Amino acid sequence: MILVTGGTGLVGAHLLYELIDGGKNVRAIYRREKTLKRVKHVFSYFSDDYEPLFDAIEWVEADINNVPKLQDAFKGVKYVYHCAAFVSFEPDKYYQLRKINIEGTANIVNLCISHSVKKLCYVSSIAAIGHHQNPEKLIDEQTPWNPEDDNSVYAITKYGAELEVWRGTQEGIDTVIVNPGIILGAGYWKGGSSGNLFRKIHNGMRYYVNGIVGYVDVFDVVNAMIKLMESDIKNENFILVSENLSFKAFQHKVAEALSVVPPKKEAKPWLLNLAWRLDWLKHKLLGKRRSLSKQAARSAISITKYDNSKLKNALNFEFKSIDESIDEICERYLLDLRQSEG
Template identity: 25%
Template sequence: MILVTGARGHIGNTLIYELSKIFPKERLKILVRSPKGNDHIKDLVSQIVIGDVKNYQDVEQAVEDCQYVFHTAGIISLGKKLTQELYQTNVLGARNVIDACLKHGVKRLIFTNSVEALKTPKTGKITEELETDINNVKGAYAKTKILASQEIEKGRQRGLDIISVFPSAVIGPRDYRGSYSRKIISYYRSKFFLKFYFKGSYNFVDVRDVAAAMISAMSSQYGNQDYIIANQKKDIKYIAKLIGEFSNAKSIYIRLPLFLMYAFGFLINGIFKIFGKNCVFNPYSISILQRNCNFDTQKAINQLGFQPKDLNQTIQDTVNWAQDNKGRL
């Protein structure tokens, strides 16, 4: 059996979709938190385990009888506050999955990490070298991924074969739950005539490429490895205009000064917090778009056959998918 945790998420449901092209549904099992909202994946698998990665008993029930486990469950946060829910899901959840895999003799665990857990020099290529000190990063999500990476190292030392993949910002079709990337796409494909952007860039990778790399990692001859799964650095203006072009959105694009974006992000984020919502553009997320995002993917290319799609094609496919599924989103 093959288990995918977090199967309702963007990476998780895409992974199940791609696995179903290779393996019969009788070999596929998922762990999700709710019996609702699984219509797009329920017919692709033979077993749906309802549970939470924070609960060891739930995880153990899901892992039992599995030879391979893909752990994609997690919470992504653009804030600085390390909440109990974030820690327990991303760190304790990782520990529970590792412990259950060890107990039930899983052959290999493929773990969805993040480039946020890597050391980031101001210039040059970013490699798979892990950051070890959570005090060196500001974001709460990054801190949890560093701590989860430490759990991975402990699991390897105890004898579990763990492949850890580090995707950059994931984008692509099948984004049913509304990731931060989809919110950005929704804004730039909207009918607003004036669209704002600011100086900044990041590295976006196609979710289908992430899934393909993870599937390749499952049967790879290389065990206990770390792989960056990323694409090319693109600036926000380029992304915005590309989304508008594929959406047939006739807009004027206005660049805002960075200091104004920080002020705007601070204000809007404060308003969102009052209503218990998360804002895509806040001072921390803006700062992420100012830093180095030149990731070295050569190891994944050499060992996993990683071949990232052209970003133009990814954005076009994503926009088309969003238009075709607007009644379901």
Template identity: 30%
Template sequence: MILVTGGTGFVGSHLVRRLVQEKIQTRCLVRKTSSLERLPRGIEVVYGDVNDKESLKKATEDVEAVIHLVGIILEHKGATFEIIHTQGTKNLVEASREAGVKRFIYVSALGSRENAQSRYHITKWQAEQDVIKSGMEYVILRPSIMIGERGTFITMLSNVIKKAPVVPIIGGDSKVQPIYVENTVDCLIKSLTERKTTNRIFEIAGPEQITYRQLFLTLMEALGVKKPTIDIPIWLMWLPAYILENVLDKPPITTQQLIMLQEDNICDIKEMQEVFNLKLVPLRDVLKKTPVAGIAEK
């Protein structure tokens, strides 16, 4: 039995579909407020939360491996990076260890480190430490930005491109290395059984390192949108972002995101390819083959 947390989310919905296809017995921990539309038939559902320890006891019963996907990019009351990433992972690690789980696979984020500038990356790193010290076999994946069907990142950028009379590009010179969500799923599936992955951390990313400006232009081309663009310096966004995150539940930009935009989100994929041997899908091909923000249905 495999336990997946975050199974109704972007990565999780792709993962559980593949697990069912592979005929791997799977259980999903979901909140009562979550929609189950993305879960295929054959998935066992347990209601709970990573910060509800009693529900974690039930969720981890008779489980051999855990794939932990739960994470947030926007904070709100009762759901900070510290509560979800650090404490939530700590709770799940403890429950898994007590239940006799043998293998724990955690999806962290590229850029996670002890001395990171953003709290997002620091809390992801803290979660990694609990996984590493758990005594269970572990695999930690640190993906760059993930793209694909139902991906919130590309959908958000697409909405900006479609609605704005002039397309604003913030932090345009920073580099990113988008990875197709199904390639991330490839890594997760292989991590369940491939011994070469045991007790290792892998930085995973796509085949292309591009700037955010290039990403916007590629997406505009895929959408068939021809508009002027304007580069906006990050420093000019600090005050608006601070105001927006203090008055809106879901601000379009936050100060934590601006901090992350100041650094490249790229890595060397040699080690990833040596172990996982992926057929990586380039950005343009992802935009052609998946209905990202309506692109493929044009």
């Protein structure tokens, strides 16, 4: 039996489709029943006969911080894909991020140990990998994390979660960790998912930024995860990035695929520095949720380029081009939009 945590998220939903379509016995954790509809909708993208595939999943209502409920979910499980996480860059969400990303991961690791799970795959992030002083130098899996850097709260907690996973390897659990870049996938058009970027670009964005970061298609992520779990590779981490691309180039590619006008004005560093300070002031005075942190503003103009050769060499893996990924996602976005309006 395979257990998937975070089964109703972007990665989890696409992973479940690949596992079920491959004939695997799968159990998945969910927290709110209404989120199951999104998984079924994702399945409908890829199969006309998606209902039986969705019904083949054994769903368990649980929370990764509710250990008694998790005990039931782990019965008979031999392989675990830990996809559950809280994604936020709001500084005031730090303790919530710690609770879910670090403590929740510690619970999963402990249960893997106590239930003699054969192998664990943890979905981390490139946010948990260090950076070079030279922006043109490629970042790889050996680039050291610097705790003295002004890291985002999300990055800190994903790095902390990785430490829990590495602890598990010392206690006998074979593990692989994947560190994806910005994951591109369809079906999740709101919230912290990349789908929200497609929606915002379609609705009209005025500003672009020139920072560079790594992007990857969601199916590249899940296929890499499955191949790593089925391989003899253990206790290693792998960067999952198809291409390093500027935010401006990404915004223009999406705008072109959606047939909308791309952003015309550059958000220069001074403007971003002013914006995050005003955002902080609104939060302090009016209690508004943070929408731009200092770390996010800096990231928007930072150049971070990632080396994907370790995974390519280990699995003879070929990534989907970002252009192809964008075209597919935009097509599904427009179809969903027409259906919602009709």
